[in-house]
Amino acid sequence: MKQQETIFDKIINKEIPAEVVYETETVLGFKDINPQAPIHVLFIPKTRIATINDIKDSQAELMGQLFLAARDYAKQIDEDENGFRVVMNCNQNGGQDVYHLHLHFLAGRQMKWPPG
Numbered sequence: 001m002k003q004q005e006t007i008f009d010k011i012i013n014k015e016i017p018a019e020v021v022y023e024t025e026t027v028l029g030f031k032d033i034n035p036q037a038p039i040h041v042l043f044i045p046k047t048r049i050a051t052i053n054d055i056k057d058s059q060a061e062l063m064g065q066l067f068l069a070a071r072d073y074a075k076q077i078d079e080d081e082n083g084f085r086v087v088m089n090c091n092q093n094g095g096q097d098v099y100h101l102h103l104h105f106l107a108g109r110q111m112k113w114p115p116g
Contacts, residue, residue, distance in 0.1 A: 008098055043102065067086070085106040
């Protein structure tokens with residue numbers, strides 16, 4: 001069964017604009033249109049994976065690449081020493097709205113705990 005196309009597929013395919021801040025062959029990073037922090041970037045695999053539950057063992061390296069992208073971006077914008085938060089939501093109760101796995105990168109202010 002083919003999964004329904006998401007807004008992130010359209011961003012990857014350049015069908016709709018996004019403010020891209022990071023790109024490799026496998027990962028795309030772009031600014032969130034509804035930021036929850038002064039710096040809020042979404043890192044997504046260019047291959048659609050609906051949720052964390054759908055990650056295959058063979059995609060472990062790709063998941064690592066998302067975290068390396070967040071690390072590299074933090075260094076690029078000089079937030080690595082200040083600190084940042086990365087979050088992945090899974091399904092409705094986890095707060096996932098778009099069913100294309102994405103890593104939220106939040107920085108630019110002191111984060112609070114618990115997050116909500």
